Amino acid sequence: MLDHKIAVVTGAGSGIGRASSLKMSSYGATIVVVDFNEASGQETVRLIHEQxxxxxxxxxxxxxxxxxxxxxxxxxxxxxxxxxxxxxVGVVQKFAKLADIDENEFDRVINVNVRGVFLGMKYVLKVMEQQQSGTIINTASTAGVKSEHSASAYSASKHAVVGLTKGAAIEYVKKGIRINGICPGGVETALTKSVEQTFMTGGYVPEEIGNMRMGRYAQPDELAEVVAFLASDKASYMTGSIVLVDGGLTL
Known part of the structure; x- marks a missing residue:
């Protein structure tokens, strides 16, 4: 499905990034594993080589x-x-009402979730435009279509990812480049576990918490299948799509 394709994956050292790297590799792609954490990134490389x-x-x-x-x-x-x-790649914020969000915390979330996505597209699109081909998948969140309680900075950052995805899709639709986004709900990753730990130790729990209608988190591999599909020619008529993969969380 992805034979001889070259895929760059950010946040590939864990969670959805690692699962998607392994999945796309299993479908024939060569993976450039990008992560801040060298140990976890190298572990993803090892797992890819192992398969x-x-x-x-x-x-x-x-x-x-x-x-x-x-x-x-x-x-x-x-x-x-x-x-x-x-x-x-993305980070979550420390849960707090808007007036209580530390300015440094706001900057951290925006820098990674918005600036990081923008910069990635900016420099990869220069390559893809020269090739006149390519596909980009941005990770947004259900918080990109429905704001989460006590997570206004995170919600703002993921709404921005949706906006960047749609805007770029329009600009590059006639240049052979497809740009789509995925909106995961709860996924069983280290990032999700860190949120649960925050509830237990941080002394603050939002007044409203999302309803996991399927009664469980998604497995990273379930998101990876969607990523691999969007990366493939099977999704050849999709661009600017924001795909909810949330087990009904936003219903």
Missing amino acids: GGEAIFVQADVSKTEDVQHYVQAAMDAYGRIDIFFNN
Whole structure:
């Protein structure tokens, strides 16, 4: 399904990023694993190699221009093209009512979730426009279509990802480039566990918590299948789509 494709995946050291890297590799793609954490990124590379795939690791802080330029250049130096970009890395905020959000916390969330997504698209799109081909999948969130209680900074950042996705999709639709977004609900990852830990130790629980209508979190592999589909030619008529993968959370 993805034979001979070169895929760059940010946040590939864990969770949805790792699962999607492994899934796309199993479908024939070569993976450029990008993560801030070198140990977890290298572990993803090891798992890909273990299943017979090809991958390299590049360490990066996605909010820094020079780091983004570096991972794009590393992909080009190694493979000469970028066919798939899974712009996935993101962070959650410390739950608080808006007036109680620390300004540094707001900046942290916006820098990673918005600036990181913007920079990734900015520099990968330069490559894809020259190729006249490529597909980008951005990770937003259900908070990108329905704000979450006590998470206004996070919700704002994910609404911005949806806006960037749709805006870029319009601009590049006639250049052979497709740009879509996914909106996960609760997914069983280390990030989700950190939220639960915050509830237990932080002394603040939002007045409203999302309803997991299926009664469980998604497994990362369930999101990975959607990512692989959007990355493939099977989704050839999809661009600017914001795909909810939330078990009915937003119903």
